Amino acid sequence: MPSQTLEQALASAANAFFACSDTAKLDAQVLLLDVIGQSRSYLFTWPDKALTAQQQTQFEQAVARRLAGEPIAHIIGYREFWSLKLKVSPATLIPRPDTETLVEHALSLALPEHAKVLDLGTGTGAIALALASEQFNWQVTGCDRIEDAVVLAQTNQAALEIKNCRFVQSNWFSAFSTEQFDLIVSNPPYIEQDDPHLSQGDVRFEPLSALVAPDNGLADIRTIVNQARTFLTSGGYLLLEHGYQQAEQVSAIFLQMAYKDIRTIKDLAGNDRVTLARWYG
Ligand SMILES: C[S@@+](CC[C@H](N)C(=O)[O-])C[C@H]1O[C@@H](n2cnc3c(N)ncnc32)[C@H](O)[C@@H]1O
Known part of the structure; x- marks a missing residue:
């Protein structure tokens, strides 16, 4: 697949997650932010920015794992608790x-x-x-x-x-x-x-x-x-x-x-x- 813009990547992932997650949009955002290594505001400031080929592949892999049911925390490797960023594992x-x-x-x-x-x-x-x-x-x-x-x-x-x-x-x-x-x-x-x-x-x-x-x-x-x-x-x-x-x-x-x-x-x-x-x- 050719590289998508941030907005397109977000929309297509959220759309795919609707069937399997109650938090489809949020899941898509968290996975995309993890791949591009930016804060949330970046997504809304630069919606037309294109993913690099490597980011596109990484994002597709993350989306596939989520579609298979894996928790977001396992995919990105951490979860926030009491404002502490904690590494998680199975x-x-x-x-x-x-x-x-x-x-x-x-x-x-x-x-x-x-x-x-x-x-x-x-x-x-x-x-x-x-x-x-x-x-x-x-x-x-x-x-x-x-x-x-x-x-x-x-x-x-x-x-x-x-x-x-x-x-x-x-x-x-x-x-x-x-x-x-x-x-x-x-x-x-x-x-x-x-x-x-x-x-x-x-x-x-x-x-x-x-x-x-x-x-x-x-x-x-x-x-x-x-x-x-x-x-x-x-x-x-x-x-x-x-x-x-x-x-x-x-x-x-x-x-x-x-x-x-x-x-x-x-x-x-x-x-x-x-x-x-x-x-x-
Ligand atoms: C519900 S988890 C809670 C983990 C963590 N405290 C939290 O709140 O996110 C229960 C934990 O108890 C551990 N556990 C289960 N049986 C145990 C035992 N007999 N002795 C010590 N830890 C045990 C499990 O390995 C697991 O990490």
């Missing part, structure tokens, strides 16, 4: 805007100035890096069971030059023996194994190890709530992201394990998204 979840609710609430808690914080199932390092980037005096640890995720989080940390954070490989608390944390946060796998959404859209390209938990999606949450009691300081907080219909069950698990001050926070869409509680050991 080893773990692409960070979601919903998870910023957890970050925002964690930052609003009254914690010691030099709080020790643990992010369980850190994936790209999204939560840990967001917290560390806001609170320079906190010492943040992120862990994940998947080695490739730990390496990815470390790569993101190095790129962002965030110093007060470290990442380790751990099966929940297995790498920690005597450490105590003022705050433990987690966005664990919480989707039910037979949830029909698992075979739809972008989520098909994310690993089940990041998404699915047995026992109606609650098995990992139960394990974390149980084991965290050994690793929280007295009065320490545990914040968990969960499915929008799981707040009652998660609160019941906290109650069963003798936590206090149990509360649920809604996300920007008004859905129950995070439940937190304090441990007085």
